[in-house]
Amino acid sequence: MRRQRSVDVLVVGAGPAGLAAAARLAASGAGTVEVLERDARAGGVPRHCHHGGFGRWGVTGPQYAESLVEAALGGGAAVRTGVSATGWAGPLCLETTGPHGLERITARAVVLATGARERPRSARLVPGTRPAGVLTTGELQQAVHVYGQEIGTRAVVVGAEPVSYAALSALRRAGVEVAALVTEETRAQVGRARAASTRLGVAWVPLLTGAVVTELLGRGRLSGVRLRRRDGRESVLACDTVVFTGDFVPDHELARRGGVLLDPGTRGPAVDGSFRTASPGVFAVGNGVHAVEPARVAAGEGARVAEAVRGHLGGAGWPSGGVPVVAETPLRWVAPNRLVPGAAGGRFILRTAEALGCPVLVVLQDGRCLHRQRVRRRVLPNQGLYLSGGWVGKVDAGGGPVRVVVG
């Protein structure tokens, strides 16, 4: 019933990471390279982001997505859209569903580039009724930019991260008045210029800090959200639309279904510096590993994984075991999170759970200090936080876990 096929490299996900990996692999003669995309079109999330700031020249999301697709096709990769990877039939064999039927595709290497998604209202356990008008930025942007749908008349945006401001601009484009941005943090998690620009735009949008949405109200359609301020005061903000932004999680379903070891911090596949998972032949890159970094970071990882994939195809051994890298409170996670001999170096991406003023990051193994690094700025949750990887050579391959702590 299922058609059987074989390829050299199977990439799951035609977003920036997957397309960049496919482009580099196909162009460098890695054999047959195929990208599966479950959406009807390739390009990933940038297609829905009609704002600038993508790539090196500040192009818009759709332009950036198009250039990635062209590069992959130009390199000779096959990009198949409308095809979903639904499960595994073997360690390197995926089952797929598409309009042309069911397949079982065996590869010599699988690259998971499945991306991330925003956690919706339910996963955030926001109580109340279940009215219409409750969205994530992802749904909002598609509704506005792809389908031109009616959204509502007055919205509240939950979050004040870059993605929250992207939601704000999508709402404005759809002609929706924005009642407020609401964040639990003490300030917006974007540059002051961007935060200020929302106040100088078409309409002034208040930013409510230290505030949490505690209940959704209304039946049929949203009628308002209940807010609780840090001092315990409660109020109701009338609106017919609420957009839950940020709080990204890796889309790890396929990895989990395939028994790929996950990192408890990122909740994406645990990877080493060469993006190798604990499952031989399976690589993972991009925001499916560590939600969420800008598209160019994901694409950069896609380009960098190509060398390791070629090494694997060339018969290089697959490292087993390795030393885990763990981030300790108040840090939430670190990626890559496995250290194996011979893996590429590069930088580590971290997130903090609480605001930190100019923190010192300390890398320890078995009581030994491997590295200290001062971050010369204030770091907020969900903001990029990076650690250079020059210390990797000092790690004892037979030692205990490497811990990243705030010194």
Next chain:
Amino acid sequence: MTVTTKGPLPSEPYDVTVVGAGVVGSAIARELAGHHRLRVALVEASGDVGDGTSKANTAILHTGFDAVPGSLESRLVREGQRLLAAYAAESGIPVEPVGALLVAWDEEQLAALPGLLEKAEANGYNGARIIDADEVRSREPHLGEGALGALDVPGESIICPWTTTLAYATQAVRGGVDLHLNCEVERVGSWESPPAPAPAPPPDSDSDSDSASSGGSVCHELTTSRGAVRTRYLINAAGLHADVLDRRLLGRGEFTVTPRRGQLIVFDKLARDLVRHILLPVPTALGKGVLVAPTVYGNVLLGPTAEELDDKRATGTTEDGLAGLRAKGRRILPALLDEEVTAVYAGLRAATEHDDYQIHSSPEARYITVGGIRSTGLTASMAIAEYVVGLLADAAGPDLDLTVAGDLDPVGMPNLGEAFPRPYQRADLIATDSAYGSIICHCERVTRGEIRDALISTVPPGSLEGLRRRTRARGGRCQGFYCGAAVRELFDGWGESGAAC
């Protein structure tokens, strides 16, 4: 086939009108549809069937092992379980016989198990037995520490409540019942039809006792949000509002509905491997308590709470409710709490001051109340319907021709269950129609073909929520992050251009 959602209602009187298209009302309408000579209406205040208490059921097909022995509920649950299990197999309603364990967490609960075993036997259920802590552990390896033993009830199953209600309503409509949605009953009065000459009997009819055409009879007149519905007999299956209708009609009421809210948390499909059985608490004086159960869709359910309320519209969840559920769930199945939540919701049970179902016939008023049907109503629905139609036959006598019961055409419902092949897994189906290979909702793997089928079905969804209950589209872990806009496009586009799907 008639389903109306707006506009005027037929002026000709119905023989029987059922108020409330929940699982019970729909089952009764379906049962009546088997009697071809009756004109039957099913009227529903909401824009969809099963949109009240029925949609928020805990989705268990009960054996009735823990009912009050000798009660009407005990009997109807036992009969209904058998009827619905057979109907589900015939109609494609997903059912999984996973069995239940009533887990004892302390000595007092352990000591209660033999009594529960006796009760099960008194209810005619002989499959239960008590198992020790080791067996509990081997049967449920992810269970929290400290379980002392359990009552094993292998006959308990999980079922899809949405498909069940929809199957009844679909079959009723195909069998000739008029389903009127968005039709809230506001007042009940009486109406006397003008005497009219009896129409000539149909040529193939050998009946000469057709009282429906005699004219001059008194009907109930229901004033609804869409105008008047006239009916000779009235069946009240209005769920939470059954007591209000009861009082309006009889001037007195047999019971008062005090909504009992149940909040529930639905965990992601990736949590499904953590639990094998329906994990029930040992009932205490405080009620049945919180359960952990798999769903036929492959999720895991944690709940419900039990809160007595005054407000029949208070279907919201609360901070305290969800926190309490999480605390209880952590004890039962600790690893569950690390999984993502796909939905939180609350349902209201139609609880009354009585322990048993409140099914009363008032022959002189040509009226039957079907009230106080709580969470076992899903299981008992078909037996309730048979029982109610029996009461109707007794009440009406020769006035209603309930003798001629034909067979209804079987229905084949779309499968939402993970234990059975879904369209995206079926090469044969995709080969005949590529729309079944085009996955729109990725988390739940709902295809364009299934969404199209739901939109053109006998009882089409009136909202995106209704579409979700028919297909699961937008019901998964991303809650529309990926597919929300695309699904809405299909939903909105269908009415305007049939080619949208």
